[in-house]
Amino acid sequence: MAKLPTVFSLRHLLVLSLALNLSLILKLVYEGEHRRSSSNNNHSCFEAQRGTSTNSNPDKSRMLISLPNSTCTDQTARGGTNRIINLDHGDPTVYETYWRQTGEKSTILIPGWQSMSYFSDVSNICWFLEEEFGREVLRLHRVVGNAITEGRHIVVGTGSSQLFLAALYALSPPDAPQPISVVCASPYYSSYPSMTDHLKSGLYKWAGDAESFDKDGPYIEVVTSPNNPDGHVRGSKVNRSQGYLVHDLAYYWPQYTPISSPADHDLTLFTVSKSTGHAGMRIGWALVKDHEVAKKMTKFIELNTIGVSKDSQLRAAKVLRAVSDSWELQGNSQEDESFFKFSHKLMANRWKQLRLVVEQNGLFSLPKFSTAFCTFFNQVLEPQPAFVWLKCEGNVEDCESFLRAHNILTRSGTHFGVNPKYVRISMLDNDENFSQFLDRLSAIKSQ
Amino acid sequence: MAKLPTVFSLRHLLVLSLALNLSLILKLVYEGEHRRSSSNNNHSCFEAQRGTSTNSNPDKSRMLISLPNSTCTDQTARGGTNRIINLDHGDPTVYETYWRQTGEKSTILIPGWQSMSYFSDVSNICWFLEEEFGREVLRLHRVVGNAITEGRHIVVGTGSSQLFLAALYALSPPDAPQPISVVCASPYYSSYPSMTDHLKSGLYKWAGDAESFDKDGPYIEVVTSPNNPDGHVRGSKVNRSQGYLVHDLAYYWPQYTPISSPADHDLTLFTVSKSTGHAGMRIGWALVKDHEVAKKMTKFIELNTIGVSKDSQLRAAKVLRAVSDSWELQGNSQEDESFFKFSHKLMANRWKQLRLVVEQNGLFSLPKFSTAFCTFFNQVLEPQPAFVWLKCEGNVEDCESFLRAHNILTRSGTHFGVNPKYVRISMLDNDENFSQFLDRLSAIKSQ
Numbered sequence: 001m002a003k004l005p006t007v008f009s010l011r012h013l014l015v016l017s018l019a020l021n022l023s024l025i026l027k028l029v030y031e032g033e034h035r036r037s038s039s040n041n042n043h044s045c046f047e048a049q050r051g052t053s054t055n056s057n058p059d060k061s062r063m064l065i066s067l068p069n070s071t072c073t074d075q076t077a078r079g080g081t082n083r084i085i086n087l088d089h090g091d092p093t094v095y096e097t098y099w100r101q102t103g104e105k106s107t108i109l110i111p112g113w114q115s116m117s118y119f120s121d122v123s124n125i126c127w128f129l130e131e132e133f134g135r136e137v138l139r140l141h142r143v144v145g146n147a148i149t150e151g152r153h154i155v156v157g158t159g160s161s162q163l164f165l166a167a168l169y170a171l172s173p174p175d176a177p178q179p180i181s182v183v184c185a186s187p188y189y190s191s192y193p194s195m196t197d198h199l200k201s202g203l204y205k206w207a208g209d210a211e212s213f214d215k216d217g218p219y220i221e222v223v224t225s226p227n228n229p230d231g232h233v234r235g236s237k238v239n240r241s242q243g244y245l246v247h248d249l250a251y252y253w254p255q256y257t258p259i260s261s262p263a264d265h266d267l268t269l270f271t272v273s274k275s276t277g278h279a280g281m282r283i284g285w286a287l288v289k290d291h292e293v294a295k296k297m298t299k300f301i302e303l304n305t306i307g308v309s310k311d312s313q314l315r316a317a318k319v320l321r322a323v324s325d326s327w328e329l330q331g332n333s334q335e336d337e338s339f340f341k342f343s344h345k346l347m348a349n350r351w352k353q354l355r356l357v358v359e360q361n362g363l364f365s366l367p368k369f370s371t372a373f374c375t376f377f378n379q380v381l382e383p384q385p386a387f388v389w390l391k392c393e394g395n396v397e398d399c400e401s402f403l404r405a406h407n408i409l410t411r412s413g414t415h416f417g418v419n420p421k422y423v424r425i426s427m428l429d430n431d432e433n434f435s436q437f438l439d440r441l442s443a444i445k446s447q
Numbered sequence: 448m449a450k451l452p453t454v455f456s457l458r459h460l461l462v463l464s465l466a467l468n469l470s471l472i473l474k475l476v477y478e479g480e481h482r483r484s485s486s487n488n489n490h491s492c493f494e495a496q497r498g499t500s501t502n503s504n505p506d507k508s509r510m511l512i513s514l515p516n517s518t519c520t521d522q523t524a525r526g527g528t529n530r531i532i533n534l535d536h537g538d539p540t541v542y543e544t545y546w547r548q549t550g551e552k553s554t555i556l557i558p559g560w561q562s563m564s565y566f567s568d569v570s571n572i573c574w575f576l577e578e579e580f581g582r583e584v585l586r587l588h589r590v591v592g593n594a595i596t597e598g599r600h601i602v603v604g605t606g607s608s609q610l611f612l613a614a615l616y617a618l619s620p621p622d623a624p625q626p627i628s629v630v631c632a633s634p635y636y637s638s639y640p641s642m643t644d645h646l647k648s649g650l651y652k653w654a655g656d657a658e659s660f661d662k663d664g665p666y667i668e669v670v671t672s673p674n675n676p677d678g679h680v681r682g683s684k685v686n687r688s689q690g691y692l693v694h695d696l697a698y699y700w701p702q703y704t705p706i707s708s709p710a711d712h713d714l715t716l717f718t719v720s721k722s723t724g725h726a727g728m729r730i731g732w733a734l735v736k737d738h739e740v741a742k743k744m745t746k747f748i749e750l751n752t753i754g755v756s757k758d759s760q761l762r763a764a765k766v767l768r769a770v771s772d773s774w775e776l777q778g779n780s781q782e783d784e785s786f787f788k789f790s791h792k793l794m795a796n797r798w799k800q801l802r803l804v805v806e807q808n809g810l811f812s813l814p815k816f817s818t819a820f821c822t823f824f825n826q827v828l829e830p831q832p833a834f835v836w837l838k839c840e841g842n843v844e845d846c847e848s849f850l851r852a853h854n855i856l857t858r859s860g861t862h863f864g865v866n867p868k869y870v871r872i873s874m875l876d877n878d879e880n881f882s883q884f885l886d887r888l889s890a891i892k893s894q
Contacts (some may be wrong), residue, residue, distance in 0.1 A: 091564050099560035106560075112553025112766055113546035115727035117538050118720075158605050158729075158752040165751065169646065191750075198750050199616065200649030273565075280562035280757035282605075303638075303645050304612065305605040309756035310727035319559055 085429075085437050086409040090228075090386060092428040095277030098342050099319075106322045108315045115310035125291070126155045126298045128307030136320035137270075137285050143324045144340075145375050146252050147263040147270070152287040153294035156308050157301060160250055160271035160284030164195060164222075165304070167267055167286065170296035171220050171244040172203035181207035181215055184222040185237045186417030187229050187389070189248070190424075192222060209417055210237040218242040225249060226257045229416050229424035230367050231385025233257065250274045250284075255343035257383045258374035266290065272316050274386060276323055276339070277428070281312040344377070347384040350427055350434060354388060357441050364441075365391045388425040399423045406440050532876075532884050533856040537675075537833060539875040542724030545789050546766075553769045555762045562757035572738070573602045573745045575754030583767035584717075584732050590771045591787075592822050593699050594710040594717070599734040600741035603755050604748060607697055607718035607731030611642060611669075612751070614714055614733065617743035618667050618691040619650035628654035628662055631669040632684045633864030634676050634836070636695070637871075639669060656864055657684040665689040672696060673704045676863050676871035677814050678832025680704065697721045702790035704830045705821035713737065719763050721833060723770055723786070724875070728759040787823070794831040797874055797881060801835060804888050811888075812838045835872040846870045853887050 099106055120130045134154050141147045157163035172180045182196050186209040196206040207213060210221055221243050225234040228251065236245055247268040251257065253275050271284035288294040301308065323339045330338045358364050369383040390410070392399035398420045400412035413422030427434070546553055567577045581601045588594045604610035619627045629643050633656040643653040654660060657668055668690050672681040675698065683692055694715040698704065700722050718731035735741040748755065770786045777785045805811050816830040837857070839846035845867045847859035860869030874881070 089565070091566065093564055096560050096563050099558075099563070102559050107556060107558045109554060109556045110762060111546075112549050112769065113543050116543055116546070116725055117540055118536070118726045119538065120727075158756070159754075161750075162752045195750050198747070199646050202647030202649065277563055279565045280567075280754075282752055282754060282756045300645070303608075303642050304751065305609045305729055307606075307727075307729055309605070309729045309759040311758040311762050312756040315557060315758050322559065 082407065083436070084407045084409060085433050085440065087426040087429055087433070087437060088409045088411045088424075090274075090426045090428055092273060092277035092279055092386075093430050094346065094428045094434075095343065096430070098337075098339060099277070102322055102326075105325070106319050108318045110311055110314065115314065118307055120307075120310065120313075125153055125294050126301075128298075128301070128310075129154060129156045130310055130313040130317065133283075133285075133313040133317040133320075136317045136324070139324050140275075140320050141262070141287075143327055144254060144259060145262050146254075146259050147249070147268060147287055149287060152289055153291065155286040155288055155294055155297045155301070156313060157284045157286065158305055158308050159273065159282040160248065160269040160286075161191075161195065162301060162304065162308075163269050163284050163286045163297065164192075164246065164248065166297040166300040167246045167269070167293075168196065168201075168204045168220060169300040170293045171246070171267075172201075173218065174203070176203075176218075179203055179205040181205060181213065181219040182222065183207050183210040183213045183219060183238065184224065185210040185234065187227070187413065187422070188222070188417050189224055189228045190411060190415035213238055218244070220244045220246060222246045222248055224251075226251045226383060226385055229387050229411075229422075230389035231257070231369065231383050231387065232367065233260075233372075233383075251386055254340045254374060254376040255347050256385055258372040258381045259376040260372055261375065267293065272319065276319050278316065278319055281316055281319075282309070283312050283316040340376070344384075347386075347427065351382075351384040353438055354427075354441075357438050358390075361442060361444060363393060363396070363444060365393055384427075386426070386428050388427055390423050390425055392421050392423075397421060406444055408437060408440055529854065530883070531854045531856060532880050532887065534873040534876055534880070534884060535856045535858045535871075537721075537873045537875055539720060539724035539726055539833075540877050541793065541875045541881075542790065543877070545784075545786060546724070549769055549773075552772070553766050555765045557758055557761065562761065565754055567754075567757065567760075572600055572741050575745075575748070575757075576601060576603045577757055577760040577764065579764040580730075580732075580760040580767075583764045583771070586771050587722075587767050588709070588734075590774055591701060591706060592709050593701075593706050594696070594715060594734055596734060599736055600738065602733040602735055602741055602744045602748070603760060604731045604733065605752055605755050606720065606729040607695065607716040607733075608638075608642065609748060609751065609755075610716050610731050610733045610744065611639075611693065611695065613744040613747040614693045614716070614740075615643065615648075615651045615667060616747040617740045618693070618714075619648075620665065621650070623650075623665075626650055626652040628652060628660065628666040629669065630654050630657040630660045630666060630685065631671065632657040632681065634674070634860065634869070635669070635864050636671055636675045637858060637862035660685055665691070667691045667693060669693045669695055671698075673698045673830060673832055676834050676858075676869075677836035678704070678816065678830050678834065679814065680707075680819075680830075698833055701787045701821060701823040702794050703832055705819040705828045706823040707819055708822065714740065719766065723766050725763065725766055728763055728766075729756070730759050730763040791824070791831075794833075794874065798829075798831040800885055801874075801888075804885050805837075808889060808891060810840060810843070810891060812840055831874075833873070833875050835874055837870050837872055839868050839870075844868060853891055855884060855887055 118128065120128050133156060137154055138149050141149050155163065155166065157166060168182060179202055182204050184192055193206045196204060204220065207215065207219070213219065219238065219242065221236055221238050223234055223236055223245055225247065226232060227234050236243070245266060247263065247265040249263055249268050250271050251274055252259070252263060266289045268287045269284060272281055273279035286297060288297065326336070326338045327340060330336050330341070355366065358366055367389050371380050371382045373379070374381045390399065392402055396402045398412070400410055400420060400423050403410050403423060410423035410425045412420050414420050416422070416424065565575065567575050580603060584601055585596050588596050602610065602613065604613060615629060626649055629651050631639055640653045643651060651667065654662065654666070660666065666685065666689065668683055668685050670681055670683055670692055672694065673679060674681050683690070692713060694710065694712040696710055696715050697718050698721055699706070699710060713736045715734045716731060719728055720726035733744060735744065773783070773785045774787060777783050777788070802813065805813055814836050818827050818829045820826070821828045837846065839849055843849045845859070847857055847867060847870050850857050850870060857870035857872045859867050861867050863869070863871065
């Protein structure tokens with residue numbers, strides 16, 4: 001009996017030691033990753049400035065997403081008005097804060113022998129769709145209530161860009177004498193025209209603003225809702241019988257817009273880049289009603305890239321599961337916070353700050369949004385888009401140049417099919433850049 | 448002093464317990480992954496047969512890579528002559544055995560907050576190239592000696608398919624009145640024609656066999672070496688002044704062909720699918736001499752998929768590092784075996800078995816290869832390609848149908864621009880299917 005306490009304390013010590021060692025190991029792993037990431041950030045800090053300074057002719061050298069700035073750790077650069085704040089692109093780095101505190105819930109481990117085959121599930125039309133990813137897509141739509149998934153095929157893509165091209169390929173009549181017209185109401189996403197026309201396809205051709213489209217015959221209309229760049233909820237504009245609709249719903253998530261009802265269309269596109277902020281994964285998905293269209297979209301992806309990264313699909317599945325779990329199992333602690341609560345609060349806060357600055361300086365105006373009932377948060381809410389569609393009021397005709405003179409890089413309205421009094425500005429950059437942006441905007445007034 | 452032994456035994460116990468617990472945890476993780484993988488395999492077992500049975504018109508329904516079979520665990524199906532062996536595609540699952548024993552050397556862990564941005568390194572022309580991946584590509588070429596990397600830009604792609612399309616885009620004159628001709632000597636990779644023509648591009652157009660190409664003006668010639676399907680080492684065939692060459696060197700690795708000298712071309716394509724067997728990653732790379740061509744290829748990938756999965760790039764970096772390490776640090780144990788020694792031995796063994804069967808039954812013939820000095824293995828060796836380019840001798844005119852009647856699915860010569868007496872057969876399937884294939888081939892003779 002004298003030995004009993006020793007056994008207990010030994011056990012306790014063992015348990016404690018085990019816990020300690022495991023946490024140390026995990027800490028080591030995470031810190032290793034962190035160090036690597038930090039060194040990457042520091043590296044790109046200089047490059048962003050180098051990059052933007054060579055971008056003297058933005059029209060010619062423009063990328064879909066232009067050169068980013070980064071969170072410079074160099075204290076001399078931080079906060080200085082000489083530093084260029086690049087809000088031209090929509091890099092969703094703002095969500096990194098959330099994902100940092102999710103730990104193993106969103107961490108994935110892939111052994112070297114896994115996912116070697118081209119194939120995922122040959123019983124599926126989309127034979128390269130990882131079953132686990134498909135399951136989490138269905139679950140997330142059920143949790144959020146933003147899309148009807150019944151009677152739809154899921155086609156996974158290397159981002160929704162690839163799925164946009166796959167949709168054009170699938171909807172174009174294969175033997176038409178002329179390419180089918182592709183239209184979208186302006187202001188439209190600046191990349192649609194170049195994505196459509198860069199290969200001079202004989203199947204489809206960009207035909208500009210949907211509002212002024214008056215050609216007879218079949219056409220493809222892209223409906224982006226909420227719209228990139230201006231954040232407005234949209235429906236089809238052309239409304240003729242021979243139209244095929246592609247609904248780009250990249251931003252139809254609770255942090256950006258009230259979820260009014262589940263989307264119920266023939267072909268809708270979504271992406272993890274904007275929903276969870278994982279742009280580097282390059283994973284998007286399409287919900288497709290028609291069996292033949294899903295098949296042709298799959299064929300396009302086969303001809304284009306022979307499938308979609310399995311690693312990223314598995315990682316996306318884990319991240320989507322974490323998002324659904326965080327809503328369904330949310331607790332009271334900060335660590336248990338739902339992703340959508342976190343991101344909605346963050347966007348609400350940014351928009352509030354921005355409105356205040358814009359109101360105070362009087363040089364700019366913002367789009368006006370109506371409130372709507374959000375079935376997800378179960379309350380009446382206002383849209384708070386991922387981009388600001390800013391208008392320079394008064395005599396300023398070229399808003400992009402005007403802001404560039406204040407070291408704020410934005411994307412001119414000309415790229416979106418409208419006039420240069422407008423610019424698109426990302427609301428998804430990191431805290432430091434967003435705060436710098438507000439400071440500079442405020443300062444413009446006093447000049 | 449009486450306590451000292453207790454302290455020691457306590458320490459020992461702690462260390463032992465820690466080791467035990469850690470190994471248990473690791474075992475649990477690995478077994479979890481294993482179970483998932485096995486259940487996927489079982490699932491596709493039925494589907495493969497379902498899939499192939501619907502494939503009644505192979506020309507119309509053919510995929511770049513057609514429906515796979517799998518290692519069926521159903522004992523009634525195993526070994527039965529009714530089971531369809533699908534060797535039409537080149538799914539490199541044969542290498543899984545090697546990667547299973549590499550453990551953590553090839554395992555990657557990605558936390559949820561990592562690689563969220565679109566950007567990897569904005570100082571690089573290819574701004575979405577992960578630095579780590581680029582570094583391992585350079586190292587592997589240095590280790591193997593199969594390509595000169597000095598003075599080349601690396602462009603990463605979603606498999607080498609995307610890079611093939613990127614090369615066509617980059618090399619086509621943008622404002623030519625006619626699309627540029629794309630040619631390749633037959634037998635050529637069966638997917639080049641459909642990849643080139645599926646969008647009816649005004650920039651480039653498939654023009655067939657390079658041998659018979661006689662059109663004036665600029666052209667693009669694809670040089671696949673060793674060639675898919677026939678395994679022969681190749682050079683350019685057209686040899687005129689206005690040609691742009693794309694060297695597809697997917698199979699220029701020591702397990703398939705003697706490495707004679709480092710490739711020294713303007714534009715070469717490589718892929719992890721064939722080098723390490725990780726087809727599911729969808730990662731390829733191009734070595735590009737000309738700055739403007741690298742820039743245009745990058746632009747294509749930006750318009751096509753806004754970059755390439757970072758997760759797969761990081762995983763590919765880890766796998767390439769494991770390959771280089773396995774050569775440079777190889778030991779005597781099986782676990783320390785070099786990847787190229789393992790894969791070379793495996794291919795040598797398969798080819799030896801196949802030659803024996805083909806010799807014995809006399810119904811077929813194989814390509815004849817010359818030996819060559821391999822600078823990597825430092826000895827004279829024979830090619831042992833990833834595909835068999837089999838010819839049906841005698842009266843059999845349609846070799847694909849002939850073998851299909853024996854439940855062996857292959858790809859007819861007609862898809863490669865030659866006659867149907869030839870078929871292409873994968874040598875990279877798993878052991879069970881390869882062995883079944885040999886058994887059936889032997890059995891044909893005795894009928």
